[in-house]
Amino acid sequence: MSDYVKFLRDTSPYINAHRGKTFVLAISGEGIAHANFTNIVHDIALLHSLGIRLVLVHGARHQIEERLTNCAIEARFDQNTRITDSATMACVKDAVGSARITIEAQLSTGAANSPMHGARIRVFGGNLITAKPLGVRDGIDFHHTGEVRRIDQKAIQKQLDDGALVLLSPIGYSPTGEPYNLNYEDIATQAAVSLGAEKLVMFSAENGLCDDQGNLIKMLSLNEVPQTLTSQAENISLQRNLLACYQACENGVLRSHIISYADNGALLTELFTREGSGTLILKNGKEIIRQATIDDVGGLLELIEPLEQKGILVKRSRELLETEINRFMVMQHAEGTLVGCAALYPFSDGHSAELACVATHPDFQNRGFASRLLAQLETYASQKKIRQLFVLTTHASDWFKEKGFVDVTLEELPAERKSLYNFQRKSRIFCKNLL
CATH class of the missing domain: 3.40.630.30 (Gcn5-related N-acetyltransferase (GNAT))
Incomplete structure (x- = not known):
């Protein structure tokens, strides 16, 4: 029996289990800029073709930093949260729009010699996130930095029911029409919880979490996460990904995953094999x-x-x-x-x-x-x-x-x-x- 036949037989239980489920995928601006992003889009298209309902959340920190540098604007942070004044917000809008267009263009590929041939993915987005200002905290005015107030769950569910892929960008709007710069990890968590998603998948620069000896941690239960969060204090990006997974599982999402955006095929390996490729965070313990x-x-x-x-x-x-x-x-x-x-x-x-x-x-x-x-x-x-x-x-x-x-x-x-x-x-x- 060929490896190809064995692979299909081994993956069929996962295909059956995942069909019709809602997955929220979250990728940073660095992930979008990485050379492997094209392969990630191909894998997303495959998930879509298998009947998995997909919400893709993207960040844009990398793209924002590039534009701030080009405009000679100093990036300002307080406790790792960006202070988004008017000049910075103009760069945020430009960066987020560019990142979104890059994603939509990739998802629209359909050349005959491409893995996307015949995919015909409809991408839906818009004013699906209601935001509120972070305001003034400890004497610091965060200006146009905001946080998620509400996800338009009904509108997203309708588009998923119609077979579309929903794309959420890290900008939300207040009821008065003001745009706010948001944390994409927070959007991913809120979307997964609001939609009752089966899984939240966070793409990271790393393969997942590692122990003190550098070995990949394949699985974490919820009660193991707080201590692990403390150990990741020096890696802010990975800590944010883990916190997003933790909060999602605490609020009803059964499984969350951290995988690498640099590892070709990491998404498929994590979802369709027993060994996986990253770290799985579980709501209800291990075996x-x-x-x-x-x-x-x-x-x-x-x-x-x-x-x-x-x-x-x-x-x-x-x-x-x-x-x-x-x-x-x-x-x-x-x-x-x-x-x-x-x-x-x-x-x-x-x-x-x-x-x-x-x-x-x-x-x-x-x-x-x-x-x-x-x-x-x-x-x-x-x-x-x-x-x-x-x-x-x-x-x-x-x-x-x-x-x-x-x-x-x-x-x-x-x-x-x-x-x-x-x-x-x-x-x-x-x-x-x-x-």
Whole structure:
């Protein structure tokens, strides 16, 4: 089977899950100016063709700085917030308009030899953001710097329903008709919350957040974000992106992402693969362990069939899984995929049970998932007054020994299980005392 076929099969669950959902994408002025922006537009067009409802929010700080320099106007800030006087506002209007035209032009490409051929994306924008002035704070007049008062949710939803891509620029208007320079990260957060978006995706100069050793942090739960925000104090741009993700998830958005605008294909990798390309911020924690339900049968089959084909696990039919589904616990990834499972079969003596069908998805091995599942099942078994766990295995003897299991003989198995022992498989038998 070719890699191309495998890729399509692996991405199909994500395509089905994302279709019809609303994603808010936010990119800075630096991202628009980057050489990879053309590829990002191609990927946005692909998302649109897959039935994903898109709101694109753009910044223009890079373009504003260029115009201020050309006009010999000093850029002024207070606590990283731009002070937008009248002369600066003229540059802001010019920069935002130029950035917007660049984006619309890219989204309008349709040459026969282009990935955009046949895309026919309609871009909708306008006075969709009501703004209010930041005003005078601590004695500093911010002039034409403002903040978001309201997003026109109904107008945006109507355009999304009609198949358009909505483009939001970092300028809003007051009820008196005054334009204000806005923070694009704030617009992205407010739009994602107002629209009930499935995802907020922030494009950053970095691939995402890194730990103290420089390793990419693939996933953060909400309760881990405040400490991480403090650690990013020296990287204002990344800190702003993380804060936007945090505020979105705190207010109802299920998942937010930080990915690189410089990495070709980062958007598709993040949305359509298990590994992703950046940092995922989750509203409801990380992987969860729960009791399996009848709806998990398909996912369980997908998880255990490769191991059955290798002879590591005994084959189970769909019918058998449906009958025994209440015996299983599963580990569910944040994106919904089942990444691990294990089953517990109590014996009639009431104080012993068999641990069976311990499996981890190949893409998620060596992360301690099986150990967490085992610990959860041992806790559950102890609550049921089970004192001994038996396990039969042909391939994982060392792992079970590491977890406290010891070799036992066939004669030590409960009679009901001993009568079903498969002498052809020659499974080794292990036992662990829980109480």
